[in-house]
Amino acid sequence: MITVGHFVIYLRRVFSQLFKPPFRFSQFFEHLEKIGVDSTLVVVLSTTTTGMILALQLGYIMRMFHAEMFVGSAVAMALSRELAPIMTAIVLIARNGSSMAAEIGSMRVTEQLDAMEIMAVDPIHYLVVPRVWAAFFIFPVLTAVANIVGIAGAYFVSTTVFQVDASLFFQKIYLFLDPNDVYSGLMKSAILGVIVALISTYNGYITKGGAKGVGRATTTAVVTSTVAVLVADYIMTDILLNTLMRAG
């Protein structure tokens, strides 16, 4: 309960600083690059293989019903609604959430955050806010990339393993994939980005106890973010299915 209380206070501090000048564009772009550009390859590799595995699994089932041509649309729907945002978030937690916690945590234990405060700079404004904004903007971009490469992976498997005609593959995607599937995935991804950044930076911010504490903060950040992302995804899916999808 105490931890939840502290986290709520932390959230209030972060949200009160989100729109407060000066806007630290250089830090924002630095984190955009760190999360975005530097993580693209990992996201591409993990979601391409996910698309391929999914196509393989679905292909064998659908072949029983002579419905292999629907593999592309099924993979595209699964990816854009769920798998791309979740896979992207989990990859970014492992790669960036952990480093956010470790960086801020090691700054805490070496008194760098105290130094910042003494120089009249709020560490939340300087260190946390640019990371939160960067995550908010870059998570959907990487999710979009994940959608594309995941479908490309499914395309490769469908056309080579199951001999699905290329034009049929895309035609079925065009027929069944609703733009709202993509929008909802991207929206969820932006919110998951904020959740990951907030939990990871919080764990770094409250680090105590030297190098051991930094290690503990990093582990807690990864575990908590992963669980929070899955829970938040379920809640958002429920809301979106009842609003966006129904409206669509």
Added chain:
Amino acid sequence: MTDIITITDLHKSFGTQKVLDGVNLKIEKGKITIIIGKSGTGKSVLLKNIIGILKPDSGHITYKGEDITTFNTDKILDMRRDFGYLFQDAALFDFMNVGENIAFPMVEQLEMANKKELAEKVAYLLDLIDLPGIENKLPSELSGGMRKRVGLARALAVDPKIILFDEPTTGLDPILADSIDKLIVKVTREMDLTSLIISHDIPSAFHIGDKIAFLYDGVIAFDGTPQEAEQSNHPVLQRFIANSLGRRAHA
């Protein structure tokens, strides 16, 4: 001599552990005051109360006639513009090079944006601490003594009136410690600063301090000049001094 900071009946506890239990101390303007005491007696806590990182449970800290324990966040930030702080391990930002570290408070606190002016001031401060030309080095490339010097340059960057030192010579060999002592005296006299140092380096305290304050059992058990400290009949202070000097001689 005028007092720049007055601490009255300051109390601070962490849970059930009483750290400061009625501290009274006056810091004289333009002097080097050294607070000595065993490790874990609350010297850093006292310093952090003065700078407003920690809030006391009760008591008063008066600066420029105002009680800073009643200040809100904005007033504390405003007050901190008069203070420089050298952390025990310098607390240099490891994601910035030396030049950026020193320029940081000028950019953030003084809102200096002119790159040429910033570079000139950084170069001046690096000259002052006898480390010219290391602007592009990273903190990880510096030795302990160099880090402390750069930390001091950063603390001096905003032309503070008061500078607080947290164990400035801890972890340094005697020669380096002596060079840091000389630097503290130099900047205090040349820049007309008030220096408040917490330390358990007794030889250094007696060497450079204008005034010694002994923190023991949560209170200032003694304060006076180094000569008065040597002649004091406070048994714990005498034992503390004798042990520290004995250990240094033994070393």
